[in-house]
Amino acid sequence: MGVFLGAAFGFPTVLFTPMLFVVLGYWIFVIVGAADTELLDSVDSNGDAVGLSAFLSRAGLGRVPVTVALTLLICVAWFASMMGSILTTLVDTTSTPLLYALGAVVLVIALVVAWAVTSGVVMGFQRFLPARGGDSKHELVGRTCVIRIGEAREDFGQAEITTAGGASISIPVRTISGEVLSSGSTALIFDHSPDDDVFLVTAFDAALDPGQS
Structure with missing residues (x-):
């Protein structure tokens, strides 16, 4: 236990x-519904990723929400760093x-391993992931959605x-x-707010659906 704590709280x-x-x-x-999985995602008025979203996209991690990519990176980096730190305790030196x-050296290796593993996971699951940006922000306006998480x-x-x-796919709504x-x-999506990158919704009345006979 002492070795574990020493490694977890050591450099x-x-x-x-x-x-x-x-x-x-x-x-x-997120589980209790008090946070959004796309909290850190950001796009410009054209729907192109900016800021941290753009950086992760250029690093090959743009097919998942920023929070998911960061979670994988941090967890893998922590684990790799832990293992490396424990191994360095075998070196007999003061x-x-x-x-x-x-x-x-352990820090550099942990960061490289974290990126490689996260990138591999994202690439491996690309076939199961929706194409982010396949439906532009404005194309979703006028469509219906189902409220989730509270x-x-x-x-x-x-x-x-x-x-x-x-x-x-999951989208932030207000x-x-x-x-x-x-x-x-x-709910009916009637507008998109580019400033907050959220969709504005209101209760949907099926009787007003033009597709209904």
Whole structure:
């Protein structure tokens, strides 16, 4: 136990340990419906990835939400760093410069392994992932979606919609004028807010569907 704690809170694993706790807390919030899986995703008015989304896309990790990519990167980096740190304890030395040098080597290896594993996982599951951007933001306006993960309100909401290719994707939604839509209800997407990158929805009345006879 002492070796485990020493490695977890020693250099370089200590750089990833706090991140691991943040990741754990974030996914707990996602499960209870208090956070959005696309919280860190960002696009410009043309639907092109910007900021962190663009960086991860250029690194070959753009086919999944930013939060998913970061979760994989942090978890794998932490694990690889832990294993490397434990192995360095086998080196019989008390030289502080040497120990920090070994830690730096472990850090570089952990980052490389994290990128390689995460990239491999994303590439391996590409066939099961919807093509992000296959349906532009504006093309989704006018379509219906199903509210998921609690209620959709002015400050929070998550919905599921089926793309033109038949894949189900999750999108962030918001209501206006204090409207609250319960989980499982069908909503109509009537606009897209590029500033917040969310879709504005309202209750859908099937009787108003032009496709109904």
